Amino acid sequence: MKEKDVSKIRSFALVGHSHSGKTSLVDQIFFMSGDSDRLGKVDDGTSYSDYFDDERARKTTIHSKVMKLDKDGHEIFIMDTPGYNDFFGEVVGALAGVDCGLVVIDAVAGIQVRTTKVMRHLADKEQPTFILITKLDKEHSDFEKTLGAIREAFGTSCVPVNIPVGKDASFKSVVSVLEESCSNASVKDTYDMYREIFMESFAETDDELTMKYLEGEKFTSEELHAGVKKAIQQRKLIPVLCGSAEKAVGIKELLDFVCEYMPSPKLFSPFKSADGKDERKPIITEPFSAQVFKIVSDPYIGQLTYLRVKSGILTTDHDIYNVSTRSKERVNNVYSFKGKEQKQIHEAFAGEIVAIAKLKNTHISNTFADADKVIEYPEIVFPNPTTYMAVHPKNEGEEEKIATGLHQTALEDPTLKVDRNVETKELIIGGLGDLHLDVKLDVLRKKYGAEVNLTVPKVAYRETIKGLAEGHCKHKKQSGGRGQFADVYMKIEPLERGQGFEFVDEIVGGAIPKGFIPAVEKGVVGAMEEGVVAGCKVQDVRVRLYFGSYHTVDSSELAFKIAGSKAFKEAMEKAQPYLLEPYVNVEVVVNDEYMGQVTGEVNVKRGRIMGIESAGPGLQCIKAQAPLAEMYRFPTELRSITGGSAAFSMEYSHYEEVPAMVAKKISEAYKRHEEEE
Ligand SMILES: Nc1nc2c(ncn2[C@@H]2O[C@H](COP(=O)(O)OP(=O)(O)O)[C@@H](O)[C@H]2O)c(=O)[nH]1
Ligand SMILES: [Mg+2]
Incomplete structure (x- = not known):
């Protein structure tokens, strides 16, 4: 067996906002290494990393990918990932496969919504993190401002380790603040300043180092080397590098830094099993x-x-x-x-x-x-869908093919959910946005040859009651031979929201024989599947069966079931029935500038703002509750308001009464439909 030096292995994923320059960096890295014989470009479809057809067509990364760079005896696993929120599942998966995250930040655009999102994810997962400020060759790029924003947003553990020489078009090289002396006289002052910033943050990572620093002593190069590596592994330092993928400046230094300071797998704590044992x-x-x-x-x-x-x-x-x-x-x-x-x-x-x-x-x-030394690791937690659509076959008879194709596709993408809604009888797909669903339906078309139309899903309304009421049914049929007879009296009353259904047997003196009572309940349960307002499932009702009569020959389970069902419907009509609709908890993270517009839109959508919290500098997290019916379209509107910079999530919360105006429309549509049939 070949011996392997695991201390030479490195693995990281490139993460960040879309268009921050991740893929261009990969293109440059593998061009410089000679793995790629020409410098690929995202924009003209020749990228080394964006090689899938859908990526070339859309000129952006859609799939995460694993690549490996062999450098000076090191094996460096690099994963490129997409920046769009729609493909955040790819980012989560990629980060679960690697040790570290390299967050790429555009020196012109600065910190963006997805920058914050990936930084938060890396912090949650306690993954060592590196930052690259890129595109420093571009006009209006600003290293100092970007670094300042990073330190303000993510803390002073974010430290500059190399700094640019020259600006914009004249950006030509980088200088390391870890070098004992400044290798380029033209940036001596900035070198001094950033080295000081670095040393101060470094000193704070360890008590002994702090002491030394306060006493004005210098760190030895061994202390620096070992200490920095350890501090990075423990996330006490987040090194910030800089460069330009386009001009190949700072890239060699980035890779050297990776070899020297990125922790190898060996340095990590043991992996715990799901049960922690x-x-x-x-x-x-x-x-x-x-x-x-x-x-x-x-x-x-x-x-x-x-x-x-x-x-x-x-x-x-x-x-x-x-x-x-x-x-x-x-x-x-x-x-x-x-x-x-x-x-x-x-x-x-x-x-x-x-x-x-x-x-x-x-x-x-x-x-x-090993089969005789098993261990099971915790599940990777992927984000839940935010966008749902109902899928209808374009061509008759393709339901089966579509369902199979989508289920297969979902096996490769845990953020794609495919479910048949039993209440509305629609096949629903859920994903992280329109673009996500679009890409998956492309797969369905190309790979499984099935085309679909999408509609906004029907809402699974429910029905319940406000008042008390009685229902009676004497079900009697005499048509020669054995007849049918069942006589049922019941009272119904509302239960607290979410309590479902309760059936109380209050029959005394055998007015209805014990054997027939379950049949009455069955009748009621059946009737509750289709309420009287709009044919929706009924919930939160207590039924008391209190009186009835029977016939020794003609009574049967079937007769009592029918009577139970009819008595319930009659009672429900009289008990002020009304419609309920599902509400969702919504979270939207937006830039300050869009706050007013977004909260306005939430109000228009009948939503209630529950709270607004800061989600980092310049970012607010709006928490709200809103009707699901109004939220299906919300992600698309949010995108158009914020230019795609907002992050949205929702999860089912509870049922609430539908406002009278809306309820009237739903009920009328249902009754028209019933009459037509
Ligand atoms: N000037 C300049 N442009 C860059 C640089 N890196 C990337 N770009 C451009 O930025 C855009 C987005 O780059 P891309 O690598 O696809 O970003 P990704 O979405 O993060 O993978 C493309 O038009 C690139 O050509 C850079 O270092 N300098
Ligand atoms: Mg990309």
Whole structure:
């Protein structure tokens, strides 16, 4: 077995706002390394990293990708990720596969909504973080202002480690503040200033260092080297680098810094199991374990499952055990990477990322481990859908094909949800935005040959009552032979919201025999499936069955079921029935400048603002409750108000009464429809 120096492995994902320059950086890195023989460009569709058809067409990253750079004996796994909120699932998956995050910030645009979002995600996951301020070759780029904003937004642990020489078109090189002396006289003053800023933040990462610093002593280069690396691993320092992908300035320095200071897998704490009882150290002498963070269909190889080897060694000479599905998987082809190309390998070590072809029963988040030393890691938590649409086949008879295609697609994308709504009987897809759904329906069309129309989903209204009422039904039929007879008296009354249904048997003296009472309840439950206002499911009602009569020959379960159903409908008509609609909790993160417009729009949508909190400098988080019916279109409107800079999420909260005006329309439409049928 080949020995592997795990301390030479690095892995990070490029994350940040869309168009901040992540992919251009990847293009430049692999051009400089010689993996790519020409410098790819996102804008003319020749990017090394944005290579899928949909990415070339849209000129932006849609899929996260794993690439590997071999540099000075280091293996550096680099993942490019999309910046659009619609594809945030790809970012979450990618960050679960790598050790660190490299947040890319555009030196002209500064901190943007997705910058804050990924910084928050990295903080939540306690992942070591690096920042690159890029596009410093561009007119109006501003290193100082961007760095200031970063430190204000994300704290003084964000420290400059290299600084630009020259500005805009004359931006030519960078100087490291970690170097003992300034290597370029023209920036001596700024070097002094930023080195001081760096040293001050560095000193704060450790008590001993603080003492030394306060006493005016200098740090030795060993102290600096070991201390910085440790502080980065512990997130006490977030190094800020700078450069231009376009002009290839600062890129070599970035990669040198990665080799020197980015923590290797070995330096991380053990990975804890989902139940917290077990753990694996990220070293090769531990038993093998790995977690799936991504699945894609490769046009040439077929299905590829991406694993992060968390401990031990993966070898290809025997089956591997999927702990999550409790099944063995045959391992035929395992791939590592050279640049973006897959390269077949026979073993992989803790800290590495590999892709395995054609696994049969494996899903994202699943854990693989030694069958006799199992461990299961916590599920990767992906964002919930924000945008829902109902899917209707364009061509008759394709329902099956569509459902299968969408379910298959959803296996590769945990942020895509496909569900049939039993109340409205529609097939619903949920995703992170229109663009997300658009891209997935493209897949459905190209790969499964099925086309669909989308509509705003029907809302699953419910019905309940305000008053008390009685219902009576004497169901009697005599048509020769055995007749039907059931006589039922009931009272109904409202229950608290969300309590559902209660059936109380108050029959005394055997007015209705015990054996028929469940039939009455069945009748009521059946009737509750289609209420009297608009044919919706009824909830929050108590039914008291208090009197009735029967016939020794003609009474039957069926007769009592029918009578129960009719008596309930009669009672409900009299008990002031009304409509309920689902409400959702909504969170919107927007720039200050859009606050007024967005809260205005929430009010127009019958929403209630529950609170507004700061979500970082210049950002506000609006919390509101609003009717789901009004929220289906909200993400699209939000995008047009804010130019796509806002982040939106919603989750089901509760049911509330539909306002009379709206209810009238729904009820009238229902009754018209009933008459037509
Ligand atoms: N001037 C300049 N433009 C850049 C630089 N990096 C990226 N761009 C441009 O910024 C736009 C978005 O870049 P891209 O790499 O696709 O950003 P991503 O969405 O973060 O992957 C493209 O038009 C790039 O050509 C840079 O360093 N300098
Ligand atoms: Mg990109």
